[in-house]
């Protein structure tokens with residue numbers, strides 16, 4: 205076995221026969237693997253031919269590392285070997301690596317090979333060829349080849365090409381700081397809109413909020429809102445979350461807490477009906493343009509679950525088992541964009557980024573153990589800890605956090621605690637009163653909530669437009 209420092213020293217010596225002797229296919233596999241893995245940056249003039257026999261080694265890990273090392277050389281003398289490798293290799297990641305190595309050559313000689321792999325059956329290989337060919341996108345034959353993929357069945361390939369077209373149209377490769385991004389309309393800050401959420405959303409300007417965290421009504425299971433049918437309920441949520449998408453800033457997050465619900469049976473002769481709300485709403489959200497990011501599971505203690513085990517506990521007969529439900533979904537989505545999350549972060553000044561850092565210990569898994577909370581007025585409130593995690597993980601200080609189903613105002617309360625603003629919608633006066641009590645506490649004397657009717661908010665927004 206060779207040490208890293210020994211390898212580094214030999215790389216600096218052009219006359220050394222060390223690699224010629226060491227990189228032979230008959231050498232012990234563990235030694236070859238460690239050598240290939242520790243080669244690091246290769247000096248100019250390194251003899252790439254030494255890797256070629258390893259491209260057909262019986263050990264797939266050695267083949268993979270050999271391809272990676274050839275790629276570091278960015279030398280089109282190895283085009284034929286890499287092309288052969290991509291044609292014969294079975295491992296899909298190693299094939300992709302070979303195409304990546306060909307792309308790194310940035311050589312016009314590689315264009316026919318890369319164009320050939322645009323028709324590969326493995327989307328990873330196609331995508332890698334697309335990325336490599338984009339370097340030559342000004343060439344008409346490359347443009348034609350890439351255009352032929354605009355309707356490719358694979359979504360990642362289509363999205364990659366579409367975002368390239370978008371970038372070309374907007375005439376910039378990386379977008380500048382959008383000075384408006386951290387801002388939100390003053391008229392919406394620390395406001396509870398007392399109205400039906402569908403009406404409220406219509407008057408909120410595009411791209412005004414940074415984060416939504418919400419828990420919608422539970423179909424006909426808990427509250428007194430009655431929907432004609434489950435489809436009507438899902439349609440209602442879809443309308444609300446489509447509008448939420450419109451008023452959300454580019455690349456920002458939407459976090460939705462739901463769980464399957466049971467609508468109780470109407471008599472002993474019938475069974476109760478269970479509705480899988482998180483699963484049924486998910487495809488509608490992605491259709492709207494919310495990109496799925498994470499599935500967090502909120503776990504409550506056993507005592508918090510409704511007991512569904514009574515019958516089975518007695519009779520123990522198969523098929524009659526019913527699990528007590530101690531979890532809820534906390535699904536995380538992002539407004540779809542071709543910009544990376546880094547772009548969103550860069551829109552803030554250094555001070556805000558530093559002040560918003562999530563310090564100390566935090567939950568690293570997607571299983572969040574949090575006790576449920578109860579309230580004397582509202583039957584289904586967020587535990588403050590849940591809102592606190594979501595707000596800290598997915599927003600910056602000074603952001604506007606929205607809850608379309610505001611209830612007793614937990615999101616507002618916790619947003620203020622973390623130096624964010626809130627905007628809530630709620631239709632029930634009783635819950636708004638409760639929210640006011642919670643939000644009016646002395647701690648937040650500087651940020652008294654304003655309960656506005658639709659007309660009042662509309663006129664405030666119109667006034668703001670006049671002053672712009």
Ligand SMILES: C[S@@+](CC[C@H](N)C(=O)[O-])C[C@H]1O[C@@H](n2cnc3c(N)ncnc32)[C@H](O)[C@@H]1O
Nearest residue numbers: 400401421585586609610611612613614630631
């Ligand atoms: C599950 S609760 C949300 C509770 C909230 N997360 C909290 O911590 O208090 C759903 C809320 O949505 C409200 N709601 C239901 N339909 C609505 C609508 N069409 N417009 C506005 N609010 C609505 C209900 O009155 C209820 O307070």
